Amino acid sequence: MHVIMANSKFRTLHRSLMLQTTITIIALSFCVFSVFQRNVQQKVQPGYVIKPQPLINDVPRNSDELIAKLADVTRKAENGMNKTEIFSSKKRLLWNKEHSCNSRHEIYALYSTRKSTHDIKTNPKWNSVLKEYSKLHRTCVQRMGNVTDFFLKRKHIDGCKFVVAGVSMGSGLGNKVLTIVSALVYAVLTQRVLLVPLTTTAPGVFCEPFEGSSWMVDPENNWTDCVRRRDLWDPLATFYDKVDTRDSSEALIKPTYAVSTVHTLDPQPESRFFCDTEQAQYTQVDWIHFRNNFYFVPKIFAVPSFRPLLEDIFPNRKILTHLLRTVMLPSDAVWGRVKQVHDAHFRHSNLLVGIQERYFMGKSGFDQLHTTMEENVVECLKSEGLLPTTNPKLQSQVFSSPRDFDKPSVSALKPLNVTTIFITSLYQSLFERLSQDYVRTALNSGDAVGLVQLTHAGTQNFGDEVDRQALTEIFCLSLTDHLVLTPLSTFGNVAQGYGGLVPWFIDLRPETPTPCLLAESAEVCYQLPSTRLFTCPHDADVNERFMTDVVPHLMDCNEAEKPFQRETKSNIGIQLATD
Numbered sequence: 001m002h003v004i005m006a007n008s009k010f011r012t013l014h015r016s017l018m019l020q021t022t023i024t025i026i027a028l029s030f031c032v033f034s035v036f037q038r039n040v041q042q043k044v045q046p047g048y049v050i051k052p053q054p055l056i057n058d059v060p061r062n063s064d065e066l067i068a069k070l071a072d073v074t075r076k077a078e079n080g081m082n083k084t085e086i087f088s089s090k091k092r093l094l095w096n097k098e099h100s101c102n103s104r105h106e107i108y109a110l111y112s113t114r115k116s117t118h119d120i121k122t123n124p125k126w127n128s129v130l131k132e133y134s135k136l137h138r139t140c141v142q143r144m145g146n147v148t149d150f151f152l153k154r155k156h157i158d159g160c161k162f163v164v165a166g167v168s169m170g171s172g173l174g175n176k177v178l179t180i181v182s183a184l185v186y187a188v189l190t191q192r193v194l195l196v197p198l199t200t201t202a203p204g205v206f207c208e209p210f211e212g213s214s215w216m217v218d219p220e221n222n223w224t225d226c227v228r229r230r231d232l233w234d235p236l237a238t239f240y241d242k243v244d245t246r247d248s249s250e251a252l253i254k255p256t257y258a259v260s261t262v263h264t265l266d267p268q269p270e271s272r273f274f275c276d277t278e279q280a281q282y283t284q285v286d287w288i289h290f291r292n293n294f295y296f297v298p299k300i301f302a303v304p305s306f307r308p309l310l311e312d313i314f315p316n317r318k319i320l321t322h323l324l325r326t327v328m329l330p331s332d333a334v335w336g337r338v339k340q341v342h343d344a345h346f347r348h349s350n351l352l353v354g355i356q357e358r359y360f361m362g363k364s365g366f367d368q369l370h371t372t373m374e375e376n377v378v379e380c381l382k383s384e385g386l387l388p389t390t391n392p393k394l395q396s397q398v399f400s401s402p403r404d405f406d407k408p409s410v411s412a413l414k415p416l417n418v419t420t421i422f423i424t425s426l427y428q429s430l431f432e433r434l435s436q437d438y439v440r441t442a443l444n445s446g447d448a449v450g451l452v453q454l455t456h457a458g459t460q461n462f463g464d465e466v467d468r469q470a471l472t473e474i475f476c477l478s479l480t481d482h483l484v485l486t487p488l489s490t491f492g493n494v495a496q497g498y499g500g501l502v503p504w505f506i507d508l509r510p511e512t513p514t515p516c517l518l519a520e521s522a523e524v525c526y527q528l529p530s531t532r533l534f535t536c537p538h539d540a541d542v543n544e545r546f547m548t549d550v551v552p553h554l555m556d557c558n559e560a561e562k563p564f565q566r567e568t569k570s571n572i573g574i575q576l577a578t579d
């Protein structure tokens, strides 16, 4: 449940009153979710049923079993069709020509160019799973033909089941990406075809990830919205009703065509989604609809039947990083821009620092918070040793002694130690400040600082070109060695994920003197609603226990990532601990 900040009292006033006001406003804007969530929970009484009827959810336990299962399901879906005809070598060539995606082959290599970061290796288990999954995807998509028609006529193919990754209105690129990858994990684990409505994809921003197939559906945007189209998607309450009123403990519900996993506005699947009994029942559903905004892989990981498989495929739990680098591949248009920035500004740097400065509430948020924010950023860089020291003595010497210009200096020929600071912000103020202190000044000999900021749009815009540039900047952030992020931003989350980096979060909590705090994981935290309770009325062993108490490697979020919430434990989101 969410906290309503208007009631909270800040004891000390380390920072300005302005800051507090802003924080309260931001927190209030999140309360819509909390109030809503509470109503929903009262309505369905999620934690209690008269007669618990637990079911075992049968899931492959390791990647080999999953691959065998995927192959089995694909065979069923082929239904005797000639494999070669589904995807002949000629079709393969043509598809790859029409879907050029340079990042697919270059992405891990580009990350390995970072001089101060040990990058993660590719994940062969995940890659094999994904390869087998692509076959299922293209078999089902090809056999369906016109997907809209298939869905509207309630058609069925043995072996083919589906997940639709929708997003709520007004989702930025970061929200979309986190929603898609979360849905993908679920789709692969349960051998379902992942489909993405046009409203979720950002055309021309990402490559099609599955060879020989397309994940895009519903160009007219008139059947994948589970909230608007109650006639096509069973409401969740109806589904729970069926699950709760079965005749016997072993019974599965009758096959159901299409079910939504949210009540209306939930930015994650409703809590009971993360339960074994409910998951066993979802195997009876052809189409499952997600309509979310945030990263919910930590909660999929918490489901007891899914955990062994995820632990086997992702032993270091850098799940998001592998998902992003294999499935959310930048299109050639974006990739070209990224490589240009890399070649011009990053390639020759010894140390790369990425800073994401994000203000909520537009320009007024900037006006109120930017002095504090910039002060924190600079203090953070200094205290963490990410900036060379300035040398005022050197500065005065240079200009006081004209004779020095005649002598060729030895130190001028030494290779420099170059730190490049890459900034993403809607404003130019931080750039100016760092430029003043570190570029238009003399540093200790042997050090040089470069500053790069690609855009400063002033206001947040939407659209395909905006998304392409946004992904370019997210990607450039992720290519740095050290990240300093503003909390509560999915833009920063995605950069951290691609890069596999444990970031520093700018510490905006009003009562703390620390300018920033190092996160504890490369996996992202930011989730709404932030509940970490199992709500599994049929599964007594976990019901109403904290996921973080039951599941190893699952932990509460770093406090600095939730600057605007009171610190009651149940109000902090959860994240996976990475090695």
Ligand SMILES: *[C@@H]1O[C@H](CO)[C@@H](O)[C@H](O)[C@H]1NC(C)=O
Pocket: 082, 083, 084, 085
């Ligand atoms: C499948 O189709 C290809 C091309 O049409 C053909 O060469 C091959 O013999 C077929 N295989 C089977 C098992 O029917």
Ligand SMILES: *[C@@H]1O[C@H](CO)[C@@H](O)[C@H](O)[C@H]1NC(C)=O
Pocket: 146, 147, 148, 149, 152
């Ligand atoms: C697919 O089917 C829908 C619904 O029957 C129809 O409106 C649409 O025109 C079809 N699309 C194509 C490309 O045939």
Ligand SMILES: *[C@@H]1O[C@H](CO)[C@@H](O)[C@H](O)[C@H]1NC(C)=O
Pocket: 152, 220, 222, 223
């Ligand atoms: C969806 O929109 C398309 C184009 O506007 C239309 O042809 C089709 O009939 C619509 N389908 C439904 C079910 O409303």
Ligand SMILES: *[C@@H]1O[C@H](CO)[C@@H](O)[C@H](O)[C@H]1NC(C)=O
Pocket: 350, 351, 385, 386, 387, 388, 417, 418
């Ligand atoms: C360059 O500076 C960084 C940051 O201070 C430091 O970690 C690194 O060791 C230096 N490299 C060289 C070659 O001096």
